Amino acid sequence: xxxxxxxxxxxxxxxxxxxxxxxxxxxxxxxxxxxxxxxxxxxxxxxxxxxxxxxxxxxxxxxxxxxxxxxxxxxxxxxxxxxxxxxxxxxxxxxxxxxxxxxxxxxxxxxxxxxxxxxxxxxxxxxxxxxxxxxxxxxxxxxxxxxxxxxxxxxxxxxxxxxxxxxxxxxxxxxxxxxxxxxxxxxxxxxxxxxxxxxxxxxxxxxxxxxxxxxxxxxxxxxxxxxxxxxxxxxxxxxxxxxxxxxxxxxxxxxxxxxxxxxxxxxxxxxxxxxxxxxxxxxxxxxxxxxxxxxxxxxxxxxxx
Amino acid sequence: xxxxxxxxxxxxxxxxxxxxxxxxxxxxxxxxxxxxxxxxxxxxxxxxxxxxxxxxxxxxxxxxxxxxxxxxxxxxxxxxxxxxxxxxxxxxxxxxxxxxxxxxxxxxxxxxxxxxxxxxxxxxxxxxxxxxxxxxxxxxxxxxxxxxxxxxxxxxxxxxxxxxxxxxxxxxxxxxxxxxxxxxxxxxxxxxxxxxxxxxxxxxxxxxxxxxxxxxxxxxxxxxxxxxxxxxxxxxxxxxxxxxxxxxxxxxxxxxxxxxxxxxxxxxxxxxxxxxxxxxxxxxxxxxxxxxxxxxxxxxxxxxxxxxxxxxxxxxxxxxxxxxxxxxxxxxxxxxxxxxxxxxxxxxxxxxxxxxxxxxxxxxxxxxxxxxxxxxxxxxxxxxxxxxxxxxxxxxxxxxxxxxxxxxxxxxxxxxxxxxxxxxxxxxxxxxx
Amino acid sequence: xxxxxxxxxxxxxxxxxxxxxxxxxxxxxxxxxxxxxxxxxxxxxxxxxxxxxxxxxxxxxxxxxxxxxxxxxxxxxxxxxxxxxxxxxxxxxxxxxxxxxxxxxxxxxxxxxxxxxxxxxxxxxxxxxxxxxxxxxxxxxxxxxxxxxxxxxxxxxxxxxxxxxxxxxxxxxxxxxxxxxxxxxxxxxxxxx
Ligand code: NA
Ligand code: NA
Numbered sequence: 001x002x003x004x005x006x007x008x009x010x011x012x013x014x015x016x017x018x019x020x021x022x023x024x025x026x027x028x029x030x031x032x033x034x035x036x037x038x039x040x041x042x043x044x045x046x047x048x049x050x051x052x053x054x055x056x057x058x059x060x061x062x063x064x065x066x067x068x069x070x071x072x073x074x075x076x077x078x079x080x081x082x083x084x085x086x087x088x089x090x091x092x093x094x095x096x097x098x099x100x101x102x103x104x105x106x107x108x109x110x111x112x113x114x115x116x117x118x119x120x121x122x123x124x125x126x127x128x129x130x131x132x133x134x135x136x137x138x139x140x141x142x143x144x145x146x147x148x149x150x151x152x153x154x155x156x157x158x159x160x161x162x163x164x165x166x167x168x169x170x171x172x173x174x175x176x177x178x179x180x181x182x183x184x185x186x187x188x189x190x191x192x193x194x195x196x197x198x199x200x201x202x203x204x205x206x207x208x209x210x211x212x213x214x215x216x217x218x219x220x221x222x223x224x225x226x227x228x229x230x231x232x233x234x235x236x237x238x239x240x241x242x243x244x245x246x247x248x249x250x251x252x253x254x255x256x257x258x259x260x261x262x263x264x265x266x267x268x269x270x271x272x273x274x275x276x277x278x279x280x281x282x283x284x285x286x287x288x289x290x291x292x293x294x295x296x297x298x299x300x301x302x303x304x305x
Numbered sequence: 306x307x308x309x310x311x312x313x314x315x316x317x318x319x320x321x322x323x324x325x326x327x328x329x330x331x332x333x334x335x336x337x338x339x340x341x342x343x344x345x346x347x348x349x350x351x352x353x354x355x356x357x358x359x360x361x362x363x364x365x366x367x368x369x370x371x372x373x374x375x376x377x378x379x380x381x382x383x384x385x386x387x388x389x390x391x392x393x394x395x396x397x398x399x400x401x402x403x404x405x406x407x408x409x410x411x412x413x414x415x416x417x418x419x420x421x422x423x424x425x426x427x428x429x430x431x432x433x434x435x436x437x438x439x440x441x442x443x444x445x446x447x448x449x450x451x452x453x454x455x456x457x458x459x460x461x462x463x464x465x466x467x468x469x470x471x472x473x474x475x476x477x478x479x480x481x482x483x484x485x486x487x488x489x490x491x492x493x494x495x496x497x498x499x500x501x502x503x504x505x506x507x508x509x510x511x512x513x514x515x516x517x518x519x520x521x522x523x524x525x526x527x528x529x530x531x532x533x534x535x536x537x538x539x540x541x542x543x544x545x546x547x548x549x550x551x552x553x554x555x556x557x558x559x560x561x562x563x564x565x566x567x568x569x570x571x572x573x574x575x576x577x578x579x580x581x582x583x584x585x586x587x588x589x590x591x592x593x594x595x596x597x598x599x600x601x602x603x604x605x606x607x608x609x610x611x612x613x614x615x616x617x618x619x620x621x622x623x624x625x626x627x628x629x630x631x632x633x634x635x636x637x638x639x640x641x642x643x644x645x646x647x648x649x650x651x652x653x654x655x656x657x658x659x660x661x662x663x664x665x666x667x668x669x670x671x672x673x674x675x676x677x678x679x680x681x682x683x684x685x686x687x688x689x690x691x692x693x694x695x696x697x698x699x700x701x702x703x704x705x706x707x708x709x710x711x712x713x714x715x716x717x718x719x720x721x722x723x724x725x726x727x728x729x730x731x732x733x734x735x736x737x738x
Numbered sequence: 739x740x741x742x743x744x745x746x747x748x749x750x751x752x753x754x755x756x757x758x759x760x761x762x763x764x765x766x767x768x769x770x771x772x773x774x775x776x777x778x779x780x781x782x783x784x785x786x787x788x789x790x791x792x793x794x795x796x797x798x799x800x801x802x803x804x805x806x807x808x809x810x811x812x813x814x815x816x817x818x819x820x821x822x823x824x825x826x827x828x829x830x831x832x833x834x835x836x837x838x839x840x841x842x843x844x845x846x847x848x849x850x851x852x853x854x855x856x857x858x859x860x861x862x863x864x865x866x867x868x869x870x871x872x873x874x875x876x877x878x879x880x881x882x883x884x885x886x887x888x889x890x891x892x893x894x895x896x897x898x899x900x901x902x903x904x905x906x907x908x909x910x911x912x913x914x915x916x917x918x919x920x921x922x923x924x925x926x927x928x929x930x931x
Contacts, residue, residue, distance in 0.1 A: 050600060181735065324823075327900070328804055357870060363780055373755065684807065
């Protein structure tokens with residue numbers, strides 16, 4: 001039973017309840033209860049019932065929602081430095097990616113959220129994104145030539161696909177299954193669990209693991225709500241978050257492997273291309289950021305091991 | 306939580322009864338409910354944000370476009386050509402003009418997204434001509450009213466787009482295809498009713514058209530009917546998405562009415578635009594307010610509470626489905642379709658999916674339910690339009706409508722009990738698993 | 739003055755709808771013409787729709803075409819009906835003033851202050867939200883005008899918001915010039931559907 005004097009934090013996200021993120025959030029809620037001796041709890045609203053990611057971020061700023069999990073992608077509109085995550089081939093591999101997130105660069109990016117009245121509590125794993133196509137197995141960037149590829153509505157994502165030779169076509173996530181099926185677009189890009197859970201593998205039979213972007217998920221709390229918590233409560237919450245982050249990375253790994261196995265079983269050809277031609281192809285895009293805030297960040301990231 | 310449910314329900318019903326516009330009743334009730342748990346400033350800002358983001362949706366674009374193209378079809382001679390074509394098909398059968406009426410409404414419905422547009426465009430011409438041929442005026446009106454609701458099931462359909470939004474993203478393309486069989490079944494059922502009625506009353510048989518006439522009328526209707534292929538064919542073959550199809554429908558109707566048939570002058574377009582935008586705004590403002598209401602309902606876990614209560618009501622799934630159908634019918638009697646779909650989808654959808662019904666089938670069941678409501682007093686927009694076109698009273702329409710209500714119930718029962726009626730076509734076309 | 743605002747609103751809204759048609763047509767065309775598929779048309783269309791929906795809400799309010807349930811108000815006459823009508827206008831005013839003008843202004847300023855930009859056009863989101871206070875102000879203005887009319891008119895005025903839809907045949911009849919007391923329902927007003 002809920003105690004009357006319990007501190008209840010409302011957390012909303014846009015993923016369904018099977019997703020590793022949701023399961024980690026449930027775990028986080030349980031840990032917070034235990035740590036706080038039942039004096040704090042988290043109420044979770046899944047599946048976008050309280051709004052899209054952009055709207056949820058805004059609700060945190062407004063103060064009617066305490067916490068949310070969003071992709072770094074819509075954060076571009078609030079914290080421009082986040083653009084760096086949407087650039088292709090910023091990270092060499094998963095290890096480099098996590099080293100950067102745990103370095104001062106990653107911590108500074110979380111702190112940068114404070115300007116937008118958001119406190120970044122931690123990064124969650126959302127893996128790396130790769131291309132999936134209906135009819136062609138992409139081996140080199142040249143294979144993408146003229147192909148209509150669905151991207152998220154983000155300038156950086158659009159530039160990336162166009163630089164690689166494809167024709168970036170923004171289509172909303174809800175319309176994507178039918179858009180793929182009917183050939184409005186020839187392909188799209190996402191991480192393995194999303195490719196699997198969205199059933200897009202029923203239409204797109206070629207999955208090229210070129211791993212062009214690593215876009216992390218962010219766990220955010222409204223600075224106003226955070227400020228009202230006592231230092232001890234803040235510490236409990238941060239500890240619950242830190243434990244959930246570790247737990248979610250493990251779940252994510254499992255779910256990635258399961259998803260890849262499942263799509264292979266469903267007849268999808270999974271291709272492991274040579275990444276160098278892709279990396280070379282996006283060099284002009286990296287160069288175009290020289291001298292900007294994002295460009296400096298890019299150079300710092302590349303310098304990290 | 307219980308307090309919030311009470312505040313929401315009581316304030317909404319009181320404002321509604323006192324003649325506050327539905328959209329503002331929804332908005333004001335939502336604001337009051339928000340104030341139960343959220344401070345004043347964040348509550349007001351959240352309300353504003355939910356209203357704007359509720360209509361910040363690409364899928365909803367189809368609504369103004371189909372409203373605009375429906376308006377063009379009514380004034381641009383497209384409706385009249387469809388009627389002429391239907392006469393060639395079934396005009397010579399016993400009770401033939403009633404069949405013409407139903408087929409015209411169904412064909413019109415398959416190119417436009419609105420039942421009121423069908424009633425006014427087809428009824429405006431068919432009701433007087435049937436009366437002249439010796440049919441009873443109230444019967445003619447009843448036929449038009451009942452059969453124009455088929456257009457809400459047969460794509461394109463604005464209300465199915467609204468359902469897709471309210472259900473959290475059931476595919477619009479799948480919903481559109483799912484609506485065909487139930488819509489045609491409804492049209493067929495109504496034709497049976499009319500055949501029997503016409504036989505009992507000894508209504509006249511129409512003239513058989515000469516071959517030359519038949520060919521001429523058919524050819525004349527081809528460009529209008531071609532819109533079906535453009536809209537549906539375009540979606541299925543991947544030239545454009547369901548939303549983009551609505552813009553194509555606007556362009557094509559513009560081309561037909563202004564250039565080909567020349568029945569709309571370019572100088573008349575601004576007036577048509579203004580009228581379309583006003584109708585659009587009524588619907589969008591409702592969606593904006595309802596989106597805020599469904600937000601506060603989720604925030605307070607109201608849908609879960611109600612669906613939990615419904616599920617514990619009985620362990621017989623049929624009884625629960627019957628209860629839901631009866632509630633929807635009662636709602637439809639008093640409330641217009643858009644607010645009803647927006648308010649009740651989040652409440653009932655979790656219940657029916659728990660019972661194993663697909664969201665797709667539930668969408669069709671819900672719309673069919675509310676279609677009946679459009680033809681019943683006290684609040685039924687299609688009924689009102691029909692009555693005012695034929696200058697008859699609502700009460701005089703009830704008697705001829707009775708057998709049609711019965712047929713609509715029968716179709717509703719079938720569609721509720723047999724998932725295949727809704728799911729066969731979308732599955733065959735690979736739109737669902 | 740009110741008539742002028744109403745006329746201007748009609749022109750602005752009609753133009754926005756026409757722009758929306760052109761925008762989506764362009765979006766389809768760019769996928770078939772030898773050029774990059776357009777990346778901003780979807781966002782433009784969505785924001786135009788927000789403007790049409792919210793600003794149009796004020797226009798429809800002015801035209802008394804929002805749907806309502808009029809069973810009770812039709813049964814009332816004389817002072818009671820007038821009291822009810824005044825109450826309705828006050829509720830509309832209160833809602834528009836609190837949620838749209840106050841909440842909307844705060845929302846707009848918040849997004850300007852925290853520098854939130856749209857994904858495709860890099861447009862400050864505050865411009866999109868500015869339609870809320872604008873439309874709210876118009877509803878307040880129309881409410882006051884209506885209130886003055888209710889208080890000063892001797893004879894009984896018709897029900898404000900009904901569920902009735904008046905017939906139309908071709909949707910082209912000229913805008914009636916009679917005062918807006920003479921209700922002119924739009925063709926599909928009740929539909930939605
Ligand atoms: Na239709
Ligand atoms: Na009704």
